[in-house]
Amino acid sequence: MNTVLKSSCLAAGAVSLALGGCAQLAFSHATDEAAPVKIGHAEDLAKSTVKSGAAVSFRHTHTGAGRRGTVAFVVSEGYDTGTLTLTATGDEEISVFGAAATQTVDLSDGAEHMWSVDFEAARDGVFYLNVMAVAETKDGIIASRAYAARVQVGEVAAEKAGAGESAATTMPSGETVIMMEAEEVIQ
Amino acid sequence: MTLTIGLRGLAFGCRHALAGLAMVSLAACSGGGGGGDDSSTFTPPTSGGTPTSVTISGTITFDSVPHNSNAIGLNYSGITQEPVRGVTVQATTGAGAVLDSDVTDGSGRYAVDVDPNTNVRIQVRSEMVQDAAADWDIRVLDNTRSNALYILAGSLTNSGTSNSIRNLNAASGWTGAAYTQTRAAGPFAILDGIYDALADLTAVDATITFPDLQIFWSVNNRSADGDVADGDIGTSSYTRISGVPTILILGDVNNDTDEYDTHVVVHEFGHYFEDQVARGDSIGGAHSLTDRLDPRVAFSEGWANAFSGMVLDPVYRDAQGAGQLFGFAFSVESNSYPNEGWFNEGSIQSILYDVFDSASDGVDTISAGLGPIYSAWTDSDFLNEDSFSTVFSYLDVLQDEPAVSATVLNALRAAQNINGTGPLGIGETNDGGDMPNLPVYKPITVGGAAVEVCSNDDNGTYNKLGNRAFLVVTVTGGSRTFSMTQTSGAANRNPEFRIWNNGLFFVLPSDPIGQPEIVIFSPSADTYIIEAFDAENTEDGGTRGDACYDFTVN
Numbered sequence: 096m097n098t099v100l101k102s103s104c105l106a107a108g109a110v111s112l113a114l115g116g117c118a119q120l121a122f123s124h125a126t127d128e129a130a131p132v133k134i135g136h137a138e139d140l141a142k143s144t145v146k147s148g149a150a151v152s153f154r155h156t157h158t159g160a161g162r163r164g165t166v167a168f169v170v171s172e173g174y175d176t177g178t179l180t181l182t183a184t185g186d187e188e189i190s191v192f193g194a195a196a197t198q199t200v201d202l203s204d205g206a207e208h209m210w211s212v213d214f215e216a217a218r219d220g221v222f223y224l225n226v227m228a229v230a231e232t233k234d235g236i237i238a239s240r241a242y243a244a245r246v247q248v249g250e251v252a253a254e255k256a257g258a259g260e261s262a263a264t265t266m267p268s269g270e271t272v273i274m275m276e277a278e279e280v281i282q
Numbered sequence: 283m284t285l286t287i288g289l290r291g292l293a294f295g296c297r298h299a300l301a302g303l304a305m306v307s308l309a310a311c312s313g314g315g316g317g318g319d320d321s322s323t324f325t326p327p328t329s330g331g332t333p334t335s336v337t338i339s340g341t342i343t344f345d346s347v348p349h350n351s352n353a354i355g356l357n358y359s360g361i362t363q364e365p366v367r368g369v370t371v372q373a374t375t376g377a378g379a380v381l382d383s384d385v386t387d388g389s390g391r392y393a394v395d396v397d398p399n400t401n402v403r404i405q406v407r408s409e410m411v412q413d414a415a416a417d418w419d420i421r422v423l424d425n426t427r428s429n430a431l432y433i434l435a436g437s438l439t440n441s442g443t444s445n446s447i448r449n450l451n452a453a454s455g456w457t458g459a460a461y462t463q464t465r466a467a468g469p470f471a472i473l474d475g476i477y478d479a480l481a482d483l484t485a486v487d488a489t490i491t492f493p494d495l496q497i498f499w500s501v502n503n504r505s506a507d508g509d510v511a512d513g514d515i516g517t518s519s520y521t522r523i524s525g526v527p528t529i530l531i532l533g534d535v536n537n538d539t540d541e542y543d544t545h546v547v548v549h550e551f552g553h554y555f556e557d558q559v560a561r562g563d564s565i566g567g568a569h570s571l572t573d574r575l576d577p578r579v580a581f582s583e584g585w586a587n588a589f590s591g592m593v594l595d596p597v598y599r600d601a602q603g604a605g606q607l608f609g610f611a612f613s614v615e616s617n618s619y620p621n622e623g624w625f626n627e628g629s630i631q632s633i634l635y636d637v638f639d640s641a642s643d644g645v646d647t648i649s650a651g652l653g654p655i656y657s658a659w660t661d662s663d664f665l666n667e668d669s670f671s672t673v674f675s676y677l678d679v680l681q682d683e684p685a686v687s688a689t690v691l692n693a694l695r696a697a698q699n700i701n702g703t704g705p706l707g708i709g710e711t712n713d714g715g716d717m718p719n720l721p722v723y724k725p726i727t728v729g730g731a732a733v734e735v736c737s738n739d740d741n742g743t744y745n746k747l748g749n750r751a752f753l754v755v756t757v758t759g760g761s762r763t764f765s766m767t768q769t770s771g772a773a774n775r776n777p778e779f780r781i782w783n784n785g786l787f788f789v790l791p792s793d794p795i796g797q798p799e800i801v802i803f804s805p806s807a808d809t810y811i812i813e814a815f816d817a818e819n820t821e822d823g824g825t826r827g828d829a830c831y832d833f834t835v836n
Contacts, residue, residue, distance in 0.1 A: 131781070131788035131803050136557075137578070137670075140787070142566040142744070143519035143530070144553040144582060146546050147627075148600065148610070150570035150742070173573055173742040184604060186536070206742070223504060225537040227603050229610075230570075234620050238570055239610045241538035241602050243506040245514070263430035266378045271430040275466040277406070277450040279436040 148240040149230040150174060155244045162217070162248050166224060168210040174202040177232040183212040189222040189246065190215050202230065219249025332398050337445045338373060339393035342366040342386050342406050342434075344470035345454035347542045349599045353611035356542055356601045358456050365390025366452065366470045367477045370407040375400075376438045385412075402441045404448045408432035408469035410476065416484045418492035420476055422469035425498035425530070426513045432469040461535050465501055468541040472499055472531060475544035479551050479593045486656045493558045497529045499541060504534035518546050520553035521566075527558050538602045543609075545590040545598040552586035556671070560659035563670040563785055567745035571612060571628040572620045574714045574747035577672040577707075577722065584630025584673070588614050591631070592638045592652055617644050622699045623712040624722065625747040629698035630673050636694055637686060645693040654683035666784055667705050668809040669723060669754070674707035706754065714747045716740060718830070723754040723811070728762065732832035734769070737816035739826040750815040755835050759807045763836045766814055767798040771829025776817040779833075781810050 150173035157166045172179060179200040185191045193213045200208045216222055226242040263271045343363040350357045371392040373381045381402065382394040396402050408422040408431055423429045434452045455465035476497075483490055500513055508514030510523070515530040518540045522528060529550045532540045540546045556562030564582035569575055575583070590598055591614035601609040614635040619628030636646035638655060658664060658680040667675045677695060681688040695701075702710030707722035718736040726733045735751035743749060766777040774796040780787045783805075793799050795817075814833055818824035 131790050131801075133783070133786040134789050135787070136785060137563040137565055137787075138522055138557055141564065143516065143521035144550070144564055144566040144586070145516065145568060146518040146540070146549060146600070147583065147587060147598065148517070148570060150568060150573050152568055171742075173568075173570065173746065184536070223506060223534075223537075225534075225604075227537075227608065229608075232572055232620060234572075236572060236612075236620070237610050238572075238612075239600075239602055239608065241505040241517070241532075241534075243504040243514075243534060243537055245506050245508065263424070263427045268378075271428045272433045273424055273427060273430045274405075274433050274435045275452070275464050277404075277434045277436050277466070278453050279404075279451075280447075280449045281437075281439060282447040282449075 147238070149179075149228055149238040151179065151228045151230060151240045153226065153228075153242040153244070157214075157244075157246050159214075159248075162219070163213070163215045164246070164248070166212045166214060166244055166246060168212070168226070168244070170200070170208045170210055170228065171206060172200075172202060172208070172230065173206065174230060174232060177202040177230060179208070180229045180231075181210055182227045182229075183244075184225045184227075185214060185222075186225075188217045188220070189224065189248075190217075191224060202232075214246065216246070216248040219251045221245065221247050221251065332443050334398075335395045336398045336441050336443065337393055337395050338402065338404060338441060338448055339391065339445070340404070340447045340449040342369070342371060342390045342392060342450050342452075342470075344452040344467040344474070345456075346467070346471060346474070347454055347456070349542075349601060349611075353597050353599045354601070354609055355603075355605075355607040358454075358458075361454060361456070363451055364474065366406060367474065368410045368412075368480070369470070369473060370409050370411060372405050372407065374403050374405055376403065396441050398441055398443045400441045401438050403438045404436040404450060406434040406450060406452070406470075408434075408473065410473055410480070415489045416480075416487070416491070418480060419494045420473070420492070420497065421495075422472055422497045422499055424500045425510050425515070426500040426502040429496075429498075432466075434466055434470070461501075465533075465541075468499060468501070468533065471541045471544070472497060472547050475547040475594070476551055479548050479555075479589075482593050482652055483555070483656065486651075486653045487660075490559065493527055495527045495529065495554055495558075496523075497531060499531040499533055501533045501535065501539075503530065503532050505532060505538050518543075518550060519566075520550045520557070522557075527554050529554060535606070536604050539606065540600070542606075543600045544594055546600055548590040548593050549586040549598070552589035553582065555589070556582060556585060556659070561665050561671050561785060563672075565745055569627060569745065571626075573627070574621050574623070574625045574741040575627060576745045576747060576750060577625050577674075578670050579745045580625045580627045581630055581672045581676060584627035584632075585634060587627060588631040588634035588638070591615070591635050592655075596635065596639070615639065615641070615643070617646075617697060621714070623714055624673050624700045624702065624707060624710060625714050625719075626698075629700065633673070633677075633691075633694045633698060633700075637680070637691065645690065645697050648687060648690050648694075650683070650685040654680065654685045657683055668784065669705045669811060670752070670782070671785070672707070672722075673700060674702055674710075674722065675705035678703070678705045714741070716748055718751070719748055723752045726753045726755045726812070726833060726835055728755065728757055728835050730835075732834045734830055735766070735814045735833050736828065736830040737775075737814070737819050738828040739819050740828070743824070743826060744820050749819045750813055753812040753814060753833060754809065755812060756809045757805050757807060757835070759804070761802060761804045763834075764801045764803075764812070765798060765834045765836070766800075766831045767834075768829055768831050772825075772827050774825075775827065775829040776824070777814070777829075777831050778817045778820075779812050779814040781805070781812055783808060783810050787813075 223243040346364040373394040384392040452466040455463040502513030506514040596615040640649040
């Protein structure tokens with residue numbers, strides 16, 4: 096039974112959510128005596144160890160009709176005081192408009208902030224709005240964090256990443272590689 | 283005919299000297315065969331007829347884009363061509379069959395031998411592989427294109443009848459105002475930082491073994507949550523994917539791309555090091571210099587920041603935004619951060635970097651270098667400590683290193699308002715603004731009185747100080763009941779706990795939300811760490827709040 100339990104949890108990715116689920120597969124009730132098994136290291140249940148930056152995270156949803164719409168962000172931050180400057184930008188295929196594309200938030204005003212940005216896409220497809228958050232504390236410490244908000248316009252299948260780039264090549268050895276041309280000087 | 287060329291690269295390819303040498307020897311490997319100057323006069327065979335083989339040698343470089351002098355943003359007008367060090371170079375046929383291979387030395391030089399009058403391509407693989415006293419296998423792959431390895435390829439050119447030189451450069455792809463060409467330099471810019479990290483670590487341990495590492499980088503890697511195969515990697519990070527140690531690096535132009543943010547790359551390599559070579563108990567998650575963090579996260583992030591400073595320079599730089607012109611920077615040499623303490627990564631990087639560096643500032647009079655820092659990371663006492671890997675357990679080992687003055691180390695930690703001692707931080711007085719955060723580990727005895735533990739969201743969620751409480755218990759065997767019952771706070775909180783032993787945790791059953799958490803099992807006689815928390819404060823989508831609980835072990 097323990098073996099089954101271990102395998103199930105590891106196969107599920109062993110994230111914290113899986114722990115409860117896996118455990119309940121094996122134990123009918125928490126108070127039933129059982130012999131727990133060690134399944135691993137902290138990394139097995141952790142989120143990734145991410146790079147340094149502003150203590151800011153994002154969630155977003157988007158609504159709209161046709162190729163115009165609005166992205167509604169929920170910006171969570173972990174600061175007591177200071178300011179947070181939020182900037183959304185598009186590119187040649189999706190543009191943002193309106194004064195709200197840049198917004199400054201008072202960090203003493205709660206830990207979550209709502210922010211809406213209007214956009215217009217040039218065509219149907221999957222696009223990303225670039226978001227930059229720059230936090231400055233009252234101590235003058237500045238840190239930033241980027242976010243890319245995925246927006247789908249129209250009923251289109253998501254384009255595969257890298258679709259517009261050179262294809263990977265399979266070598267005689269079976270290895271998959273990407274060949275990139277070098278600048279070469281032969282003497 | 284007389285060619286003036288690099289003698290080391292030509293006559294003594296690194297493959298001839300590689301076996302048994304650590305990376306630190308790579309810079310000198312091509313000179314190990316006979317010394318001599320960087321360049322000399324070489325006269326190809328003149329005995330008449332076609333030689334049995336010819337040597338193709340040269341230098342591999344990549345376009346390196348520096349940061350601006352104020353440390354903010356990239357400076358494309360300052361691009362230099364830097365050597366690609368420690369990577370695999372192959373001579374291949376047009377069909378890709380490998381004729382010979384070498385590893386570039388510390389100056390990017392290589393030499394391969396091939397048949398004369400043969401069409402040969404020189405290609406450079408985005409990998410660093412060494413199978414010697416110190417060994418590693420590190421590859422940069424495109425996670426958005428079938429995890430393919432990058433190859434910088436030269437032309438298919440006849441090898442002729444005499445030795446020749448082929449120099450290859452990986453271009454940045456920047457053409458004045460934007461990236462309009464293939465960003466071939468990216469994978470090699472990433473490996474450049476890794477090379478420096480390997481060199482520093484092998485300098486203090488010539489027999490170090492690094493488990494295989496894959497680095498996922500793509501121009502499609504953006505700061506979006508989703509499928510890694512689509513490039514939605516969240517941000518640059520270290521993790522395990524299907525059990526394989528993996529560093530993910532952003533490549534999204536005009537938003538956040540990190541191939542030239544070498545401190546970011548080395549920071550993540552620092553996480554890989556602690557996870558795979560030493561011991562790391564971090565639970566990961568978002569963090570910043572000003573956060574009050576779970577002490578495991580604070581120690582891990584402070585180490586990774588400090589390590590990037592040790593390997594490169596003390597100013598951590600991260601370019602972001604349109605044109606890669608923005609971003610932020612900080613110095614790990616700084617000793618002043620808001621919210622100093624055992625839960626702040628700034629405090630920890632300050633201590634570790636001060637132990638390392640040769641500059642004296644404030645109470646820092648230590649110049650110990652990386653040696654004792656590495657020794658402490660790999661000390662069996664640290665690796666096998668009952669408690670988590672935190673600043674307490676680490677400094678408890680580091681202070682015993684001969685090159686480290688315990689007196690000065692204590693001054694450094696006191697300057698950061700870290701007062702507890704021993705691996706459990708006993709006697710710590712800095713509560714981070716909330717009394718329930720102390721003691722760091724709450725002792726609990728089998729059959730003893732209930733111990734109060736609390737979980738709050740005052741400093742944020744998931745990995746912040748106050749989300750989780752630690753208890754320490756010693757059991758002598760037998761069936762034990764671990765119980766966590768809410769005593770204050772709103773209804774329907776979700777008490778949960780994990781039981782840890784030497785860095786490993788047990789799979790435990792879980793009771794429903796709103797009910798006490800009760801687990802019965804029979805641990806062997808040993809000391810255990812209990813991590814108690816309210817899942818509403820640690821899981822995505824939870825209802826945040828403060829609550830306290832009685833914890834008992836019977």
